Amino acid sequence: xxxxxxxxxxxxxxxxxxxxxxxxxxxxxxxxxxxxxxxxxxxxxxxxxxxxxxxxxxxxxxxxxxxxxxxxxxxxxxxxxxxxxxxxxxxxxxxxxxxxxxxxxxxxxxxxxxxxxxxxxxxxxxxxxxxxxxxxxxxxxxxxxxxxxxxxxxxxxxxxxxxxxxxxxxxxxxxxxxxxxxxxxxxxxxxxxxxxxxxxxxxxxxxxxxxxxxxxxxxxxxxxxxxxxxxxxxxxxxxxxxxxxxxxxxxxxxxxxxxxxxxxxxxxxxxxxxxxxxxxxxxxxxxxxxxxxxxxxxxxxxxxxxxxxxxxxxxxxxxxxxxxxxxxxxxxxxxxxx
Amino acid sequence: xxxxxxxxxxxxxxxxxxxxxxxxxxxxxxxxxxxxxxxxxxxxxxxxxxxxxxxxxxxxxxxxxxxxxxxxxxxxxxxxxxxxxxxxxxxxxxxxxxxxxxxxxxxxxxxxxxxxxxxxxxxxxxxxxxxxxxxxxxxxxxxxxxxxxxxxxxxxxxxxxxxxxxxxxxxxxxxxxxxxxxxxxxxxxxxxxxxxxxxxxxxxxxxxxxxxxxxxxxxxxxxxxxxxxxxxxxxxxxxxxxxxxxxxxxxxxxxxxxxxxxxxxxxxxxxxxxxxxxxxxxxxxxxxxxxxxxxxxxxxxxxxxxxxxxxxxxxxxxxxxxxxxxxxxxxxx
Ligand SMILES: Nc1ncnc2c1ncn2[C@@H]1O[C@H](COP(=O)(O)OP(=O)(O)O)[C@@H](O)[C@H]1O
Ligand SMILES: [Mg+2]
Numbered sequence: 001x002x003x004x005x006x007x008x009x010x011x012x013x014x015x016x017x018x019x020x021x022x023x024x025x026x027x028x029x030x031x032x033x034x035x036x037x038x039x040x041x042x043x044x045x046x047x048x049x050x051x052x053x054x055x056x057x058x059x060x061x062x063x064x065x066x067x068x069x070x071x072x073x074x075x076x077x078x079x080x081x082x083x084x085x086x087x088x089x090x091x092x093x094x095x096x097x098x099x100x101x102x103x104x105x106x107x108x109x110x111x112x113x114x115x116x117x118x119x120x121x122x123x124x125x126x127x128x129x130x131x132x133x134x135x136x137x138x139x140x141x142x143x144x145x146x147x148x149x150x151x152x153x154x155x156x157x158x159x160x161x162x163x164x165x166x167x168x169x170x171x172x173x174x175x176x177x178x179x180x181x182x183x184x185x186x187x188x189x190x191x192x193x194x195x196x197x198x199x200x201x202x203x204x205x206x207x208x209x210x211x212x213x214x215x216x217x218x219x220x221x222x223x224x225x226x227x228x229x230x231x232x233x234x235x236x237x238x239x240x241x242x243x244x245x246x247x248x249x250x251x252x253x254x255x256x257x258x259x260x261x262x263x264x265x266x267x268x269x270x271x272x273x274x275x276x277x278x279x280x281x282x283x284x285x286x287x288x289x290x291x292x293x294x295x296x297x298x299x300x301x302x303x304x305x306x307x308x309x310x311x312x313x314x315x316x317x318x319x320x321x322x323x324x325x326x327x328x329x330x331x332x333x334x335x336x337x338x
Numbered sequence: 339x340x341x342x343x344x345x346x347x348x349x350x351x352x353x354x355x356x357x358x359x360x361x362x363x364x365x366x367x368x369x370x371x372x373x374x375x376x377x378x379x380x381x382x383x384x385x386x387x388x389x390x391x392x393x394x395x396x397x398x399x400x401x402x403x404x405x406x407x408x409x410x411x412x413x414x415x416x417x418x419x420x421x422x423x424x425x426x427x428x429x430x431x432x433x434x435x436x437x438x439x440x441x442x443x444x445x446x447x448x449x450x451x452x453x454x455x456x457x458x459x460x461x462x463x464x465x466x467x468x469x470x471x472x473x474x475x476x477x478x479x480x481x482x483x484x485x486x487x488x489x490x491x492x493x494x495x496x497x498x499x500x501x502x503x504x505x506x507x508x509x510x511x512x513x514x515x516x517x518x519x520x521x522x523x524x525x526x527x528x529x530x531x532x533x534x535x536x537x538x539x540x541x542x543x544x545x546x547x548x549x550x551x552x553x554x555x556x557x558x559x560x561x562x563x564x565x566x567x568x569x570x571x572x573x574x575x576x577x578x579x580x581x582x583x584x585x586x587x588x589x590x591x592x593x594x595x596x597x598x599x600x601x602x603x604x605x606x607x608x609x610x611x612x613x614x615x616x617x618x619x620x621x622x623x624x625x626x627x628x629x630x631x632x633x634x635x636x637x638x639x640x641x642x643x644x645x646x647x648x649x650x651x652x653x654x655x656x657x658x659x660x661x662x663x664x665x666x667x668x669x670x671x
Contacts, residue, residue: 056576058575087579087580088578090577091577103568103570105570105573106574106588106592107570108591121578121579122578155668169577
């Protein structure tokens with residue numbers, strides 16, 4: 001297999017809140033190859049956004065800090081990059097779209113102004129050419145009346161339109177990697193499908209690699225090649241989308257899939273995983289999902305489970321699949337509880 | 339923008355009406371007979387009825403008010419009881435003196451305040467930030483008269499660099515045109531007078547501008563810090579922009595709105611409340627004019643002074659509102 005275009009190895013990003021160090025991202029590793037769409041899923045608060053901000057070296061500091069790990073982009077280690085080197089990469093080679101289209105554009109400047117700015121930071125073009133290119137980009141992302149919208153202000157556009165503008169902005173310098181942090185969470189379902197379509201086209205036509213962050217497995221099923229499941233700052237499972245949806249291993253992933261609304265079942269009540277996400281802490285021992293897990297046993301409370309590599313690159317962080325520990329739990333071949 | 343401006347102008351009408359009602363009522367709200375109050379305990383019956391006659395106090399309120407507003411509309415503020423001169427002519431130069439001082443005090447306050455606020459926010463928790471904020475805290479809590487006296491002692495008396503009193507050299511008075519001496523000396527193309535006028539402005543401007551400067555610096559800093567945490571600033575950073583563009587283009591414009599509010603309020607405070615500074619620096623402004631009128635119970639002057647200050651306040655507010663709309667496209671025109 002060729003070198004991944006972006007690889008995150010053992011990333012630890014901590015936040016200092018109320019004089020307590022919170023390991024928001026606690027040893028995460030992710031690989032993204034050229035032209036690939038990788039999903040990161042997990043409940044809110046599990047560290048998805050912090051992971052993506054870490055890649056961009058945009059973790060708000062203070063209170064946040066990357067304390068350990070390696071982020072390699074095309075062979076360069078971004079954790080050692082200077083601010084100046086990062087500026088050349090941000091918006092140019094790695095672009096990012098955020099969850100909040102309503103607040104992600106500066107309310108006091110026109111759409112055109114903000115697009116032109118994005119273009120002219122990285123490309124030596126005249127204002128006029130940049131404006132024409134902006135209109136072209138707005139057309140490309142399916143904004144009607146692009147030549148008028150370019151002179152309008154963000155508050156004159158709907159959430160969906162603003163997210164299109166964000167995508168246009170992200171596309172403006174033909175990035176090799178697009179990080180989309182819950183790009184459709186704040187949008188209506190119909191708009192959501194259109195935005196996903198846009199990203200799929202970008203991926204197909206320009207071979208842009210996409211790191212798609214979401215808490216919606218439906219979106220993952222539709223868009224991604226591979227998926228990384230995160231829980232409380234750690235990767236708990238990883239594999240191809242087909243494998244994971246068909247045969248989830250980690251109890252948390254199973255819960256996520258069970259809680260997907262399914263029109264084919266007659267079940268009246270939606271399933272939801274009992275309990276809530278525990279705030280990660282440095283002095284916690286044991287599996288972080290144990291308090292919510294119906295299969296937890298002694299080891300789960302006493303030791304941190306390792307990420308077990310299974311056949312075909314699948315990975316799972318659970319003692320149930322650990323030959324030595326699982327005699328009291330369920331073994332990997334036992335599918336009775338799915 | 340035009341529609342918005344005219345709407346805002348139209349809204350001034352009831353405000354101005356209310357203002358005239360209040361200033362008109364001042365004289366009638368004093369307990370007892372106004373003419374008696376003005377003239378004092380020892381006044382004769384004849385003197386009282388004479389004054390009532392000249393001020394029209396014996397007519398009914400409605401007629402009095404109509405006459406008052408009618409005069410105002412013609413630019414006639416009445417006659418001073420003490421000097422028997424037209425208040426309109428008397429107040430002009432004093433207004434110019436106050437506006438000139440306020441202008442320079444605010445230039446000082448805004449220029450230093452905003453820049454200190456920006457740098458403090460940019461280098462949050464640095465030694466600059468720390469020093470600037472300590473300085474700002476001292477600035478807001480320092481009594482103006484004390485600062486004024488210290489300035490006079492150090493820069494006028496000890497060092498002799500700057501004049502301590504007045505607007506001009508009494509031996510070499512300026513020939514007034516607009517009564518803004520800086521403008522007048524430029525109109526006369528008199529470099530020496532220009533320098534003299536500016537020198538006279540330095541100490542009172544600093545005394546008057548220090549509190550607004552401190553308030554503006556703190557407001558700018560906190561407003562900038564708020565904006566720097568916003569989603570759109572994150573977007574701009576994610577585009578690959580440098581700090582300078584983030585701060586001086588986006589963050590500054592977004593954080594200026596609450597700062598503008600503060601600036602507007604401070605201008606109003608300076609215009610109306612500079613009596614102490616004007617007294618210490620012998621600055622012949624409107625604050626002192628009203629203050630002296632109060633001592634002499636010169637009610638027509640008190641009324642006019644309050645009206646003029648209130649009017650300036652309203653105008654400043656209008657300008658601030660128009661600036662909001664100019665800066666923020668979300669404000670409905
Ligand atoms: N600005 C911040 N200040 C303090 N803690 C933060 C901040 N941003 C994130 N965190 C911590 O990181 C954790 C993960 O947040 P985040 O990555 O935003 O989750 P999500 O998976 O929903 O994107 C949060 O639970 C919080 O404890
Ligand atoms: Mg998030």
